[in-house]
Amino acid sequence: MRLEYPTNVKIILVPCSGKVDVLHLMRAIQKGADGVYVVGCLEGTCHYNEGNYRARERVEHVRTLMEEVGLEPERVRMYNLSSGEGPTFAAYAKEMTENIKELGPNPLKDKG
């Protein structure tokens, strides 16, 4: 569908959102990413039954940790969509980018 979205989004492939580790999300923030989000399948449609629920839990956990250390939890998010939803993917990429832009750069940048 070739829908445009911001170039600052780069995708890392995992077999299931349930594979995404708290450490991976934290690592991205620590290394200076302004934001990181996990895109999983729609809830209830996980090929592995419950991977996307677990991903959501972990994202929530990371958000709590972020808050604890004084970082904006909004830098980490979970989105759900199906593979047929290109327009939604692009919309989420834009939304995330805009939200992050409002927050400004990750204070950890160049310190990691």
Next chain:
Amino acid sequence: MISPKLVEVGRHLNIEILTNAELLSLEGEPGNFKASVHQEPRFVDLAKCTSCGECAKVCPISLPDEYNEGLNDRKAAFKQYPQAIPGAFGISKRSTAPCKATCPAHVSIQGYIALINDGREKEALELFKEAHPFPGICGRVCHHPCEQICTRGDLDEPLAIRELHRYLADWEQQQDEPYIPEIKEKRDEKVAIVGSGPAGLTTAYYLALAGYQVTIFEKLDEPGGMMRVGIPEYRLPRNILATEIGVIEKMGVEIKTGVTFGTDITLDSLKKDGYSAVFMGIGLHGGRKLGVENEDAEGVLQGVDFLRDVAMGKEVEIGEDVLVVGGGNVAIDVALSAKRKGAKNVTLICLEKREEMPAWEHEIEEALEGEIQIVNSFGPKSFFIDKSSKVSGIEFKTCTAVFDEDGRFSPQYDDDACQPFFGDTVIVSIGQSTVLDGIKEAGIETTPPGGIKADPVTLQTSVDWVFAGGDAFYGPKSVVDAVACGKEAAESIHRFINGLDLAEGREKEWEFEKPDISMEAKKARTQVRCLDPEARECNFLEVSFGYNEDEAKTEADRCLRCGICSECYQCVKACLAEAIDHTQQPEDKEITVGSVILSAGTELYDPAELAQFYHYGENPNVMTSLEFERILSASGPTMGHLVRPSDEKEPKKIAWLQCVGSRDTNRCGNGYCSSVCCMYAIKDAMIAKEHSAEELDAAIFYMDIRTFGKDYEKYYERARDKEGVRFVKARVHSIYDDPESRDLILRFADEQGNMVDEAFDMVVLSVGLQAGEGTKQMAERLGIETNHYNFVRTDPFTPVATSRPGVYTCGILQGPKDIPASVTEASAAASAAGAEVAEARDKDTVSFQLPEEIDISGQEPRVGVFVCNCGINIAGVVDVPAVQEYAGTLPGVVFTDNNLFTCSQDTQDKIKEKIQEENLNRVVVASCSPKTHAPMFMETLEACGLNKYLFEMANIRNQDSWVHVNNPDLATEKAKELVRMAVARARTLHPLHERVIPVNKRALILGGGIAGMNAALDLSKQGFESVIVEKEAELGGMARRLHHTIEGADIQAYLGDLVDKVQKDDKVQILTEAEVLGFEGFQGNFVTDIKVNGNGGDRSIDHGVIIVATGASEYRPKEFLYGEDERVVTQVELSERLEKDDAAGLDTVVMIQCVGSRNEENPNCSRICCQSAVKNALAIKKKNPDSQVFVLYRDMRTYGLLEDYYTEARNQGVIFIRFDRDNPPQVVSNGGGLAVKVKDHVLQRDVEIGTDLLALSAGVTASDTGELSNIMKLNRNPEGFFLEAHVKLRPVDMGSEGVFLCGTAHGPKLISETIAQAKGAASRAVTFLAKDEIQLSAIKAQVNVDNCVKCLTCVRSCPFDVPSFNVEKGEIEIDEALCHGCGVCAGVCPRQAIQLRFYEDDQITCKIDALLAGGF
């Protein structure tokens, strides 16, 4: 959802896909059929197309997109939908357009018109010039046979085709430089052309294009032949002629004027000068004489001489009164030129009647406009001369007939009817002749009428290196004919010089097909502005002004696009993969096959025929359900935005009308239920509500809601009770279209019988499925039977077999059904078809052989990076060389390359070569999606011995160039970053090996009913053993209590035969009175302990697969006095009684539906009870026609073709009374009587029915399998039915690999459906059993026991219960054979003691580090 299946089929080694194909006939017998298949061309080479879509971008032809139900447009070059398999594009072409087929030069007329319409004049001009060098000349003088054939002419007036290419030439005149076709390669051979008329110039043009050195020799002082000296300037301005000849000169053709063949040059001299071939295009420059007295008198001129002198600017003397003899185009040019040269009166006299005149009509009209007097039907007898021997007139005789009976020229005169005409100048213009000076002397043979003799196809003359064409060869014709001839001459000369066969493949039939124009609107032809007739006098100014840009586009837009594809060839130019081939022809193939499966599907009911009622097609807010689904789809025409078509506003109220084209014998004749519409309407209503920003009122108007599938009732309840979908039980009486708001007002009777009008923003018609004329014709061609609705006929006990042995069917071709049922049947048909060809397995099939793996242990990473241009898909946005250069600077990278298409076969070969040459031990491809392409690249690695897991992709197309098209600089930066990340990851990869496990080729079948036995027999037919474990003492299960199907088939006879076959089959072992005690193992290697009472002791069975067929039973009612009053029975009991006795004493029978179904305890519909009730009701009516049968129901769910029996029951007088779930019937037994009380909806009051018997339609209860499911870890739903792996895609597979499911153990179903599912389960099992070993994916979780603290988090987290604690070893174990590879355990492990191979922590974090730190 369908995508993975498509990819699997597309990549399968033993599946060949023929698209655009039709099975014409089938000869032979099962095991050895000859299938004749007709395949229409795709015009795209599947092997070359990379699916980049550039062809569609440049295609000027738009047409309704069938995939989106015509709600938007697609191009003629198209891909049906993004995931389509084969992934290649295709081109829609009806035929070559009639105009192109008819044009002697075969110019792609529809093509340049489409390009004009698209504002692409340059491309249009270039296209024209591929086929014809003179757009401007022919734009003025062509007799345009194309316009005669133009389809638009059948409707109103033909397109002004000629004016449109004149427009292109005029456009070219306005450019700084004319378009000079590119000459690819120069050659040394020289060709001489004698004569610079249109034939000679065209020959020169095409030979120059092919690289030859061409010289034209022209006798006159200026080039152009008749175009220069025959066609008057007012018709063909000299500057146009000069421009178009100038182009040919600029292409390197030398034109030498004033050179006469025979005197200045001869064949000998040409040969001596090194010419390899000669083309003679000398035209007809001599006039024909009348042969009457005094013809040589002064003042008598020859037409061609006159025109030539005028054209060359010579002084011509003519008088005031000019007589022109002749009725052709030349005569008219002569007359009009004479007028312009000052003649006062010009009279044109010809033999023919007005309508017989050979001149074209528009020329005659122009003559009349020019005040030329035309006199018909006179032939000259003699010239009058005055005293000075100067001509003064002609005596004419009346011509009575010009042609004889055969249409040959043979004028007859009446010498007695003569008339004199007087004038001071007579110009004879009755025909032309060739001036053959020097031709005969050169030894070139001529024809009796005086032309040059040559082969009609090759144009070769009697002197082999001399070719001839144009008027001198075939007589007087038009410029376009000369062009056509010149092209052929050039081809012949090229072949002659290269020693090729001159004639081979030359004669092409140009066939065409016209489109249906019945729905086309008329559009008036755009008139060409012309010089006023008065302004034409005494000058040679061009008469016609031609079109301006707006006029040209208006006219171009009238084109009806007869060919669909316009053959503009823009796609050919755009396709860098060179995949497009417009020359592809239809093919007829004969294929030898062992069996045939027909799964051709059906069509949707088209509500257009009921437009008056539904306003479908009249009001755009009335849509079919499929159109509505496209509106809801994220990839659909509105990108999933729910708006109504009339005003693009979000609807607030939508009505669904059920049973459109189904259950309707009156209006459309489709008496059956389409089975799927209730479910899809509910689904669409829910999605529509979800898509609406504001609250949407979704109302479904229905007769019966038929949610009869497994768990479908729960879905219906959710829609009604939780999501607020409104269900209105009413058949809509009429629909009014509000012409202003475009709302639709539905009039219907509500449940109380009141007429209600309600307005809706949109109406969705839940259209049914129907078998069309095509199905019937296919069935007739193949000799298979269809039923009265044209669906392919099958029998209840052979649900996928057609009437022809060896031919099977599945899906809705056999009857309406949903996706799970279709997929189940597909597996069943595969099993049946597979049994016929089981012998060919591993003999006629293909498999991969891999070379030995390269050992890379101890080596430093040597990464090769291949960056793909993807034609211009990536390279058009991303600076590919810069990305390649950057990749070369990354650590570990030892080789980089960029490729036009990395996925093409030649690049694959190159990758292999580089892996070997450069000792690459990691490969990164920066191109597109790993989803579609990684498996192919990984195979490439494997094929040259490199472990396939040493591969990584960077998706710089889908995730970069495609989505950042307006930011090329940032896209290039992003591509570099993605490549950096990919290289970082590649360095961390290590070889992985897929564990191979052997397969035990025996099946364990749990349950010996119809399902289990059918599965066993199908396995046996394919050569595999099975063990049936039956808990009862006898085989047969529930079927032992059933007698006849609703169709009347004898169940007991069938069952007896089935049991007999199973017992005699030596591949089937039967254990009765047996139950499962213990179980262990994994796919391919199970061990089950069985306790057997009947057959002597317990045993342990090794098997590779499991088929679960444990069945179900009839619910034992607790309600309605069942068990208390013996007159209350179940339907099964009733049918047992009807089987034994007649229906004596059964004067009144009441049946109550949904007993033990659709209630709190069992929320599901039991699917089969409605048909059981109808079956028994019909049986009672048959035995006792005077009996009264009442069926008390909630929704009658006689789905599919069962609806016929429901209709029959009503016709037989069975009375159906609907009741509400909240207000069920009451049964009272008092004294001797049994009575049922129910509220009748039609009468709106309670009725009491005294009855002799009450039959309860008791639902289906799952067998007690609690213990079994525990032992074997098989999942069940809350009602105890086993769960399939995926409702739609894997309806007979269970969640664990190697375990399959069939029959009523899965859910309630009919015997025919059970048999289909059993065959399906056998088929799925065979996909396992047929393999000697199973290769597991290497992507599995692995425990590092040294790090593990045995916290058991993984054991608790795994969605598949795979990790287990081995008490003996004191370790956590993850069985590779059971692990699904999702990585959840790796994610939860607090000590990272579990790693998911290929996605290990460092293999992910390295990407994060590479991206963010910009380094390693």
